[in-house]
Amino acid sequence: MRLRRSRCLTCYWHDGAFVVHPHPHGAPTELHPAAAEILAAFEDWTTPGEAAARLGHLTPDTVDEAVATLVRSGALLARGGAAARRDEEIADRWGAWMPEASFFHYATQDLYDSPPAGDPPGDDEAGAPAPLPPLFTGHPDAPRLLLPRGPAGLGAPFERVLYDRRTHRDFTGEPVPVETLASLLATVFGPVDFIDCGRGALYRRTSPQGGSRQEIDAYVGVLGVSGLSPGWYHYDGLQHALELLSEGLTPEEAAHLCADQAWAARPAFLVVLAARLERMSVKYPTPRAYRVCLLDAGHLGQTFALTATALGLGPSQTGAFRDSAIAGRCGLDGTGHTPLYVLAAGHPAPEPRDAPPQAGIPAFGSTTLLAR
Ligand SMILES: Cc1cc2nc3c(=O)[nH]c(=O)nc-3n(C[C@H](O)[C@H](O)[C@H](O)COP(=O)(O)O)c2cc1C
Numbered sequence: 001m002r003l004r005r006s007r008c009l010t011c012y013w014h015d016g017a018f019v020v021h022p023h024p025h026g027a028p029t030e031l032h033p034a035a036a037e038i039l040a041a042f043e044d045w046t047t048p049g050e051a052a053a054r055l056g057h058l059t060p061d062t063v064d065e066a067v068a069t070l071v072r073s074g075a076l077l078a079r080g081g082a083a084a085r086r087d088e089e090i091a092d093r094w095g096a097w098m099p100e101a102s103f104f105h106y107a108t109q110d111l112y113d114s115p116p117a118g119d120p121p122g123d124d125e126a127g128a129p130a131p132l133p134p135l136f137t138g139h140p141d142a143p144r145l146l147l148p149r150g151p152a153g154l155g156a157p158f159e160r161v162l163y164d165r166r167t168h169r170d171f172t173g174e175p176v177p178v179e180t181l182a183s184l185l186a187t188v189f190g191p192v193d194f195i196d197c198g199r200g201a202l203y204r205r206t207s208p209q210g211g212s213r214q215e216i217d218a219y220v221g222v223l224g225v226s227g228l229s230p231g232w233y234h235y236d237g238l239q240h241a242l243e244l245l246s247e248g249l250t251p252e253e254a255a256h257l258c259a260d261q262a263w264a265a266r267p268a269f270l271v272v273l274a275a276r277l278e279r280m281s282v283k284y285p286t287p288r289a290y291r292v293c294l295l296d297a298g299h300l301g302q303t304f305a306l307t308a309t310a311l312g313l314g315p316s317q318t319g320a321f322r323d324s325a326i327a328g329r330c331g332l333d334g335t336g337h338t339p340l341y342v343l344a345a346g347h348p349a350p351e352p353r354d355a356p357p358q359a360g361i362p363a364f365g366s367t368t369l370l371a372r
Helices: 034-040 048-054 060-073 082-097 100-107 158-164 178-189 251-257 277-281 289-310 323-329 361-365
Strands: 003-005 009-014 017-022 029-031 076-078 144-146 193-196 201-204 216-222 231-236 241-247 269-276 314-318 337-346
Touching: 009 034, 017 034, 017 060, 029 060, 034 060, 048 060, 060 076, 076 082, 082 100, 158 289, 178 216, 178 289, 216 289, 216 337, 251 323, 269 277, 269 289, 277 289, 289 314, 289 337, 323 337
Parallel strands: none
Antiparallel strands: 003 076, 009 017, 017 029, 144 241, 193 201, 216 231, 216 269, 231 241, 269 337, 314 337
């Protein structure tokens, strides 16, 4: 029988044990780290005998025993089998996204088919509920600006807002009034109401958020807002205040932080969505909950875009940014408090450069409309 190492395989240490984790077909299996060397001998279709000959310092029995375990775990696949075909197909489809993205995706899927045994989520070893982390992030020593609380000015018809929303990459450069920024921040990130979760209060926003954990904080990079000097601020939703974290932000730095995208120099402000993981993980101690953090960021991004549009601003967003540099500017530790998404807005240029033209017949002519 010829065997090959699964292409969809990640090995790591967890709780002091070496784990071989083939995905999605196999189970995470704790093994001696020597398993890595044995797996290396199965780079291409190989018989256990050929592998044993290559691994001369190990006895054939040791290799046979390890091979049996690795086959059971799904780390070694038999030639011609359905599992090997699927493994190749997954490696092909996920291509350059492997191993990081495919591992996260598959290692956190089908979780509810076999729920982990043990204590209910959020309970400590003694069975006592873990204490709730603080609901809001605060920088009590930072200089702060309590923001105005005038009418938000969100009366634009919903249908118009929905269809007018576009990603803007060109802006007039005219400063955005601080009142407009304040309305946007309060509407998207401020608390709407507080609910009793049975162990304390949680708050809700205008966006749905997994478990109402509100693990995402907003950091504002001000470039051109009247009444605010350029710099990085944290939006404190509890006080409706901006806390100054670091002074100064130039258009060049904004573009640099957004992975050298030229348009990012032009908005009036950036908003960094940063997850405080503990607020989510204390309730959901499963890696799948990280998916929820990303989904939550998406919801906030959409509410931001619609609210900015309703306020007459042009919204933008980017998944391409310099994570560590942004974390540094926002005073985030980059470990338990880490940036996920960067939003931006400003007064939209009436005739934007770089706006894509509408597709005409030539574009449709070179487009496959339907997947078979
Ligand atoms: C999660 C996400 C990430 C994005 N990242 C970028 C980006 O890095 N650079 C950019 O210019 N646009 C980015 N965009 C904007 C998209 O290109 C834009 O939404 C798309 O072209 C559709 O246009 P519309 O938003 O006007 O409907 C991003 C959009 C989303 C939702």
